[in-house]
Amino acid sequence: MTNLTRSVCLALTALAGTCAASSACAQGGGQDDGEAYLDASLSAEERAADLVSHMTLEEKAWQTGNAAPAIPRLDIPAYDWWNEGLHGVARAGFATVFPQAIGLAATWDRETIAEMGEIIRVEFRAKRLQALADGSASERYHGLTVWSPNINIFRDPRWGRGQETYGEDPYLTGEIAIAFIKSLQGDDPDHPWVNATAKHYAVHSGPESNRHREDIHPSPYDFEDTYLPAFRAAVVEGGVDAIMCAYNAVDGVPACASEELMQTILRDQWDFDGYVLSDCGGAANVYREDSLNYVDTGEEAVTLSFNAGMDLICGDFRNEWSMETEHIIAAVENDMLDEAVLDRSLERLFTARIRLGLFDEPDYDDDVPYADVTAEDNDTPEHRAKSVTVAEKSMVLLKNDGLLPIREAPDKIAVIGPNADSLDALIGNYYGTPSHPVTILDGVRKRFADSEITYVQGTGLIGPAETPVPDDVLCLDKACAKKGLKAEHFDNENLQGEPVSTGVESNAAFEWFSPERHTSVRWTGYLKAPESGEYRFRFSSQNGYRVFVDGKTVIDEWGVGDAPSIASGAISLEEGEIYPIRVEGFQRGLRGEQKLVWSRPSDATGPAVAAATDADLVIFVGGLTARVEGEEMRIETEGFAGGDRTAIGLPAPQQTLLKALHETGKPVVFVLMNGSAVAVNWADENIPAIIEAWYPGGQGGDAVANLIAGDFSPAGRLPVTFYRSVDQLPAFTDYSMEGRTYRYFDGEVLYPFGYGLSYSSFDYGKPKLSAKKIEGNGEVTVSVEVTNTGDMDSDEVAQLYVTHKGVSPAPIRALQGFKRIHLKKGESKTVSFTLKDRALSVVGEDGARFVPKGKVEIWVGGGQPVGRDGLPTPPGGKTTLRITSSTDLPD
Structure with missing residues (x-):
């Protein structure tokens, strides 16, 4: 077979998924029986290395793209690496849709995240079986390589993709990521359920409008203190199988061509042994004139990227960018790229595919973890019930002047607002399709079935009602x-x-x-x-x-x-x-x-106010949706630009309507649905009850209605700071952490990180230390008794913060422990945390991490030890630990 014929064949197979019937492919020769790559008794690494040794250069080049074609002569099936699973199986039809990632972080609950991940992995396997049965297994969004979680730090509330993250704190982000990754992949590394992918590595968080051109120069301090810890946790503790490199450059070098990021830090320091893929179009950014333009040609770009440690290229379907196949071939043929480097990447990729069972499906051995999964195990009633539970745990009660819970159903309830009957407001972005979606209106109608429910939209998100x-x-x-x-x-x-x-x-x-x-x-x-x-x-x-x-x-x-x-x-x-x-x-x-x-020209506010006037209770459901905040979007209107926000207040049309509803004198519950902090300053001063519902998933309406009715006590906590205005923040394009997040912002905020109210109340005893002083390489246990002093059974989230007084440039305080516990009314439990090395460390201006000698102030409570007018300091207690010697920590 000529190179041209082979290239044509492979191009066709990329579209068709097979070339078994193609005469051109048939000319390539049959498989070699007895080859090592066919021997299932060998390790995945051995089989992958042998398989790659049988491939031509052209075949190798095609296999480095996300849409990898079949090679029938080697029994290699077609496979598209691109799949999404941010909060459930995404973009592949019906699936259980859990709360958006920012809502998952608001649970502050590792166990719940793990239980959810176990459901999602089952649904990925069930979807895969469906795809094998209907012939779509080689198509995008039907694979087992999951491009989630997004563990970038949500450093600025204006970022439209912040909803995909676990918030602003490196420790919380890392802990939620570990729970999610481990549960997705399972505990058998030789037979993972799926491959999780931590993204976007590194120092990536907007603006969306400049993401393909941004060159970020974080200080060594911020780089180590804020931007790397969650990725380290995902690799070192989570064992994540894949990493996605980001669009942007770091210190002048594109992330997808950075030897420092992908080799020195990721592989040498953290011992990562998985594969690295580019964000879609990220490899092209290395050379494109309208992007980073780091080098002049595609050949130079792929040479730099593969040498640095990138293994797989995702193209950009929005801009019709290629997979760079022709550049790879030319780079090798022109002696720019050593073919052995390409082989290294392919061995990593085929090792992953073999471990996933993609060469054995659907007839798995009985001893593999997913052998008993069937196609019917997707989107089950039990899974949807778990989605309700997760949504309930994600809800944050921001304000309650005694209006909630509504124990007795009102005669008349007016449900008003742009998100009241909105599917968009349930699912956020990167979502699956809920088969039985429950909007807030649906949930209220079900839970308050004896009440007369009136629904009026009243306004759109950012304009008139539609x-x-x-x-x-x-x-x-x-x-x-x-x-x-x-x-x-x-x-x-x-x-x-x-x-x-x-x-x-x-x-x-x-x-x-x-x-x-x-x-x-x-x-x-x-x-x-x-x-x-x-x-x-x-x-x-x-x-x-x-x-x-x-x-x-x-x-x-x-x-x-x-x-x-x-x-x-x-x-x-x-x-x-x-x-x-x-x-x-x-x-x-x-x-x-x-x-x-x-x-229409006539004002829709009038009917909404009339409905409120006639009601006994008003439930206003507003905020945002992923139609106005999200990834590189085409939206330019007041307060929004390209998916990001330019202002963080409640959009003006909603604010106007909310004020009009308040003026009726009827009690108003404000249900806020959003993926980022919204400065609801007026509502905080005037509305008696405010619920942060995030984008709560396919069954989110049930969770909100159950909270309003008091079927459970809310215990979600904010994973981000709610500022009062963008005027409190540095420029969006400034990646310095000075003046950002609870760790470095010292002003008064609307609602602090870690904040959330309950229908019950709690008391914390004085924290006790297993030792009052330790050496820098030692460890200490912190214990505290927590008591439910209220009238309702409830979860509580105990949070531990560490402060190094007098140490610069350490944060004001840093979260280093949390546990969500359930307490019956009157019940007490002792909560314990172990602190050592990284939990007691700080970072120097040179980026070196160490445990400093001196006093460490430790706070354990239901939130940070901060308050403001109308917002008391959460219950908790302080203690002091003395560290007697300084200790440097390894990378």
């Missing part, structure tokens, strides 16, 4: 004699060629579930305006869309690809006039729903 355009204003003809719209359906995403079907439909709406769609639709007709004034139109969709009215482009959001949008456009219309309308949209994925929505 409702579906009704059928009766849409017409086929200019005279509006016939209702409906002409619909043209195409078998591609770009309305190309002749439509595959044409007909009359009542509205511009489309809903589908399975199989995978890559289609588009155009609706044309007329619209009769019911009133005069400004209208706003949008096509509610996960994909691209365009709306034209009266021959004018109202909104063009075509080509947004993977990023959802809520962008709308305005046009003024006259009552009774009939205008031509055209709506276009494309469909991508296994399931989706699209519909034409509008906001």
Whole structure:
């Protein structure tokens, strides 16, 4: 077979997943029976090394991309490494959707995270079996290499992807990551359930608009003190199988070409033995002119990256960037890249695939951990029930003036707000599809079944309330004699060629579930305006869309690809006039729903206020969704830019409505749904009860309703600081930690890191030390008795903070221990923590970590030892430990 024929074959197999029927592939020769890579008795490393030795250069180059094609002559199946599992199996149809990652961190509960991870790993295996049965196993989002968790530090609330993280603290992030990684992968390294991937390595947290060009120069202190600890924990303690290198550069060198990051630190210091993959497009960033442009050519870029330790390249489907295959071949042929370096990466990759059983599926040996999983083990009622439990544990009660819990169902409840009946507000980003979603409205209706429930949206997230355009204003003809719209359906995403079907439909709406769609639709007709004034139109969709009215482009959001949008456009219309309308949209994925929505000139606030006035209790559900905060998004509006935020207050339309509801004099419960801190200053001063619900997952409405009713006592704690304003923060682009997070911000905040209220109350005894002084290489046990002094059984989160008085540049205080415990009313339990080496260490300005000689102040309590007006200091106690000698710590 010629190189050209082989390249054509491999390109085809990348699309088709097999080339068994291809005559060109057949010419490559059959497999060599008896080869070592076929011997299952050998180790995965031995089999991988032998397998790579049988591959041609072209085959090797193709196998370094995320969409790796089949090589039939070697019995190598096609495989796409790209899969997501941030808070459940993502982007592959129905799955159990747990709370967004920031909500998982708010549980402060390692055991709950581990139990959730065990469910998610089962669903990945079940999904894999489904994919094998239906022939989709080689497609994206059907593999067992999971590109989660995101353990970047959420250093600034403006970052749109902060919702994907475990918050602002290195220790909390590392501990949640360890629990998640270990439970995902399981305890048999030779037969992992899945490969977890810690991302994005390193020093990565926005802005989204500049992520492909950002060159970050952290101080040695911040680098070691803030940006590396969670990754170290994921590798050294979590045993994570994979690392994803980031888009940005660190100290002038692209992260995906950094020998310091991938070899010196990751492999030499931390003994990482897994594989490293690029963020999607990250390898191209090394040389592209519109990105980091570190070198001039793709050949130079792949040579630097593979030499530095990167093993797998993810392309960027949004920008149609290649997998760099041709550059790899050229680099080797031109003696720039040693083929042995390429072999090293491939051996790592095939070792991982062999360990996952991808060469043995679906007939696994009985002794492998996942042998008993079936395709029916996905999205079960038991899994969804666990999602409710996790959501309940993630809820943070921010304020309660005695309104909650609602023990007796009110006669009338008004549920109002843009997130009250929103699926988007349940799932955040990087999500699966909940098969039985429960919105907040659904949950309230179920839990308060005897109450009369009225629902009014009242406002949109960042603009007027949007409702579906009704059928009766849409017409086929200019005279509006016939209702409906002409619909043209195409078998591609770009309305190309002749439509595959044409007909009359009542509205511009489309809903589908399975199989995978890559289609588009155009609706044309007329619209009769019911009133005069400004209208706003949008096509509610996960994909691209365009709306034209009266021959004018109202909104063009075509080509947004993977990023959802809520962008709308305005046009003024006259009552009774009939205008031509055209709506276009494309469909991508296994399931989706699209519909034409509008906001009308008449104010929607009036009906919301009327509903509140007539109610005994008002539940306002607002905040944000992943339609306005997220990854590299096309949204530019007041307070938001490209997925990030420019302001952190509650969006103005929601604030206006909330004030109007308060003025009715009726009690208001404010349910805040969001993935980042929102400065609800006015609400804190005026609304009697505020619940932080995050993006609580597919069953989140049940959890919120149960909390309101008092079926459990809330015990979630904030994993981020809620500031009062961005005016309290340094510039978003400043990666220095000075003045950021609870560890270095010394001003008054709205709600501090670690904060959360309960329906019960607790008392802490004085912390006791196993020794009052230790040497720098010693350890000490800290014990404290915690008592539930309230009238309700409840969880409590005991938090231990360490302060090195007089040591610079140490943080103000640092979390170094936490335990979530359950206490019946009147019950006491002793909680113990062990402190040693890293928990008692600080970092010098040179980045060296050591345990300093001197006094260490230790606080154990229900939060940080801080308060403010209207916010008392949590219960807890202090003690002091003396360290008698200084000790340097290894990297």
